[in-house]
Amino acid sequence: MQSEKRQILHIVAPVFVSLMAQNIIGITDTAFVGRLGEVALGGVTMATMAYFCIFTLGFGLGIGTQIIVARRYGAGSYSAIGNILWHSLLMLLIAATLAIGTGLIGGETFFHSVLSSQRVATAATAYWDWRIWGFLFAFVGIVFRSFFVGIAQTKVLTYNAVVMAVVNIVLDYGLIFGKLGLPQMGLEGAAIASVLAEVSSLIFYLIYTHIVVDFKLYGLRKKLLQQFDWRLMQKTLNLSVYIMLQSLLSLSSWTLFFFMIEQLGERPLAIASIIRSIYIFLYISISAYSTAVSTTVSTKIGAGLTAQIPQYLRQVAFLSLGTMLIACLITVIAPSAVLHIFTDETSLIEAAKPALYVICIALCICSVGNMYFSAVSATGASKMALIIEAATIVFYVGYSAAMTYGLQAPVHICYTVEIVYYVLIGLSSYLFVISGKWQEKKWSEIKE
Structure with missing residues (x-):
């Protein structure tokens, strides 16, 4: 059992550190932009939510790729991995092109149509027009992440995330406020800094892969056009499309939640924006453990060790809950200090505290259910x-609408939807996994 836990932490620790470094980017953006005022903070939040709604489609394709890579790795079919990655790269390049084109054409109209505050809509558009160019670099980076996580070599994610964080923090400071000899660009500066951080991430992946990875072992020397396999692309899409749609549904509903909050006013949106940044940061450990689950469960199936999965999930859920309890305890002990990172306004800090307590409860439930x-x-x-x-x-959106449009409830009451959401997700998933129905061929999208 101790050996199993060490293996879990071997995967989780580097992913955790990398996600922490990556999320420092979001926290830095919020902390710096928060100094520009509540309108700027709200605009960046809405544009960022829209960005990640589209990004999650590419990320979902990456998760599907990761699962297939892990399955081949577990079965010892290393040379088949390169072909999987080349096809994934092609699909993600097409997706990035479509995302940028859609964003350029419809971004401004979208924000001015759905946001009640035209000041917030203008701020969101200013940020969005620069931020969307990050899709190209971020989507290609997903291929590298899928490869390294799929073969359980996650340390590179840590190095990569540190590079991203350093580049973003330095450029944020310089471009938002006009420091370090750079022009003062405000919101646009924050967006440009994020895009350049993604460029640096991709460059790092390219250099690291060229130096460290055995191209011959993983079949990476083969050229895509010489071995195009529509069936492989279809297999990847068959698995990924549901993950993509599931991720899109999840993030879109969360984005819709913020649009609903925005209808309550600029102050509630400012509170929700700050809580969102803290929420995402606390969620890091859950993402790290979930990554371990995605890789290890798929690898065990590929190796014919399906009987070990229930015990493995109990162990990882226990570790995940323990980690989250520690993080939430620190947060609720010093809420003012945590909130002060994002704003200097005492009244805003006090108004945000109740919502902070609510998300801590929700995340403790999530730490188990999401495994x-x-x-x-x-x-x-x-x-x-x-x-x-x-x-x-369906329940999430209905509950959110009732709290915002119907009752016009305080932000912390609106956030209770997260508690109910994670209870339902966790319970439904637990019942399906322990039933063993996932072993039936009708449910598997990976056709051997």
Whole structure:
């Protein structure tokens, strides 16, 4: 058992550090932009939420690629991995091109149509027009992440994230406020800094892969056009499409939640924006453990060790909950200090405290439930993951609408939707996994 826990932490620790470094980017943006005022903070938040709604489609394709890579790695079919990655790269380049084109054409109209505050809409558009160019570099970077996580070599994610964080923090400071000899660009500066951080990330991946990875072992020397395989692309899409839709549903509903909050006014949106940054930071450990679940469960299936999966999930859920309890305890002991990172306004800090306590409860529930939810897709049953997500989202959106449009409740009451959401997601996933139905061929999207 101790050996199993060490293996879990071997995967989780580097991913945790890399995600922490990556999320420092978001925290830095919020902390710096928060000094420009509540309108600027709200605009950047809305544009960022829209950005990640599109990004999650590419990330979902990356998760599908990661699961297939891990399955081949577990089965010892190393040379087949390169072909999987080349096809994934082609699909992600097409997706990035479509994302940028869509963003350029419809971004401004979208924000001015859905946001009640035209000041916030203008700020969101100013940020968005620069930020969307990051799709190209971020989507290509997803291929590298899928490869390294799929073969359980996650240390590189840490190095990469540190590079991103350093570049973003330095450029944020310089471009937002006009320091370090750089022009003062405000919101646009924050967007440009984020894009350049993604460029630096991709450059690092390219250099690291060229130096460290055995191209021959993983079949990376083969050229895509010489071995194009429509069936492989279809297999990747069959698995990924449900993960993509599930991720899009999840993030879109969260984005819709923020649009609903925006209808309550600029102050509630400012509170929600700050809480969102803290929420995402606390969520890091959950993402790290979920990554371990996605890789290890798929690898165990590939190696014929399916009997070990239930015990493995219990162990990783226990570790995940323990980590989250520690993080939340620190947060609730010193809420003012945590909130002060994002704003100097005493009244805003006091108004945000109740919502901070609510998300801590929600994340403790999530720390267990999401391990089982990640396992659903990792087994290949990505269609079931989509069904679970879709059913829960219907309730999520209805609850959110009732709290905002109906009751016009305080932000912390609106955030209770997260508690109910994670209870439903976790319970549904747990029941499916322990039932063993994922072993039935009708649920698996990975056709051997």
